[in-house]
Amino acid sequence: MPTDTSDDQILVAALLVAAGRGLRAGGDRPKQYRHIAGRPVLAYALKPFLDEAAITTVAVVIGAGDEMRYADAIADLATDKLVGPTTGGVTRQESVRRGLQALAKSGFRGVVLVHDAARPFVSGALIQRAIAAAVEAPAAIPALPVTDTIKRVDAQGHVEETPARARLVSVQTPQAFEFDRLLAAHDAASAAGQDSFTDDAALMEWAGHRVATFPGDPANVKLTHAEDFVRAQNARSLTVRVGSGYDVHALGPGDHVWLGGIRIPHAQGVIAHSDGDVALHALTDALLGALADGDIGTHFPPSDPQWRGASSDRFLAFAAGRVAERGGLIDHLDITIVCEAPKVGPHRETIRARIAEIAGIRIAQVAIKATTSERLGFTGRGEGLAAFATATVRLPESE
Known part of the structure; x- marks a missing residue:
């Protein structure tokens, strides 16, 4: 795997998280291996990262027992940048940590983009924005303005607060990080028994790092429920x-x-x-x-x-x-x-x-x-x- 070769070159790796089981999406297999218009979701998610010239390494974290499904998903892709795969853990957080550890073991240092395989429509432009943002900050995430009014409710479902919408955003992946800091934050969270972070940006906040944002992409949707697959199918030709x-x-x-x-x-x-x-x-x-x-x-x-x-x-x-x-x-x-x-x-x-x-x-x-x-x-x-x-x-x- 490539490492830094000069002071002005920052190496970039992409780490795709594909170890989840995706039960809410229905179907007979994890959602990242379900097909949209004849291709696995994971294949869609991988291709833009493999096509991006600035990315030198692409790694995937998969679930235990998914080796054959993974092999099928990458069968038609250019695999010269691909390494691994690494077997994930019980939680998304542990899966990312294992993927980072595998990259570190191979000698990688630079910027890492962490992306959920359930977002198959990531664009090359969004990936380039993530890379550019990572050069300026140790942590940066794609964000979209919130258009709905958001309410915070109590355990009984009663409204407690209506936050000002102007300061709210929804976030996506790929999230971009300085590799060494992200791995250190994961190791620290694991040692402290903190295992409930839903994304890597929240973990970096916990570790004391400031997280920047950059413009997300409305088309970069996450496939979660069965109806998401219907809409995705309809969007294909x-x-x-x-x-x-x-x-x-x-x-x-x-x-x-x-x-x-x-x-x-x-x-x-x-x-x-x-x-x-x-x-x-x-x-x-x-x-x-x-x-x-x-x-x-x-x-x-x-x-x-x-x-x-x-x-x-x-x-x-x-x-x-x-x-x-x-x-x-x-x-x-x-x-x-x-x-x-x-x-x-x-x-x-x-x-x-x-x-x-x-x-x-x-x-x-x-x-x-x-x-x-x-x-x-x-x-x-x-x-x-x-x-x-x-x-x-x-x-x-x-x-």
């Missing part, structure tokens, strides 16, 4: 894709049929390798068609005994997951069920709710229609059921 699906199954002996993930009593059953849910099978194919990702038989071949009698909600959940893995969004699912019996109408809303649950979308994004074939053909003769489905999704343009 996505292309509409439409897929269609069709399925049919013969009726035979039995006392029920499965339609749209719902068990409906009936005088006959369905002859099928799985549970024979024509609605979910057609929807699965529609989603896979929108992805140009084969069909239900490609991923769940009837020749494979493990799918005998399988619940079809697994198939639809798989297809919806493939959309999410590629950074896409499901906009709408539309199904038409063709049969003489059973009657679909009494079960329509239950089916809509179940499909929405399986696909991870709102019920308003699911449409169910049912019709007969006027007693024509195999459905008209009561020999089978059929379903037609259309899926509308949005995918990153690169897809």
Whole structure:
């Protein structure tokens, strides 16, 4: 790792904190590894620091067991500046301290920018402002004017004070520090048992250092809740894709049929390798068609005994997951069920709710229609059921 080579050169490192679990954001993985428009959040956050010429070293603190996720996140990035990663601690404060210690062990001295990986839209201009501010002060943080009125409340939620808004700011990362002073402050806080600082600027204040501010960036948002990811997805450039699906199954002996993930009593059953849910099978194919990702038989071949009698909600959940893995969004699912019996109408809303649950979308994004074939053909003769489905999704343009 580079160190100072001349009196007028200040080396700059970036330390990205990506060790949190991000539970409030939902999903099946820490938020820094969730995808937006086909790329992990961490990849977005890293790239501007890797692209900044003034930064010589980029280090990342990750959670225990996240090594494979981290490797996937950096797979498409230029990694010549990357070191580590370092495994973080239980708290953000401890994770930063471990990252700083790893940098110190490698011989780094200079300015360090500490950035939360959950802020993926940091700009090169903001990074340059952080570096410039660090040259003038031992600690500097990006700040934005507060536009809402702020109230301080007591434990019961009663207002105690309304601070003057003109002197309030909200702060962001990257926060810029003189490396040796920040590490010393962390070590001192650890020795004193002070472990509840929510950002490094607060820790530096505790250590007696004056903290300067510089202009932040409103676009440098932090992804915290599930709706933050929806807004972030909408901000990325996505292309509409439409897929269609069709399925049919013969009726035979039995006392029920499965339609749209719902068990409906009936005088006959369905002859099928799985549970024979024509609605979910057609929807699965529609989603896979929108992805140009084969069909239900490609991923769940009837020749494979493990799918005998399988619940079809697994198939639809798989297809919806493939959309999410590629950074896409499901906009709408539309199904038409063709049969003489059973009657679909009494079960329509239950089916809509179940499909929405399986696909991870709102019920308003699911449409169910049912019709007969006027007693024509195999459905008209009561020999089978059929379903037609259309899926509308949005995918990153690169897809």
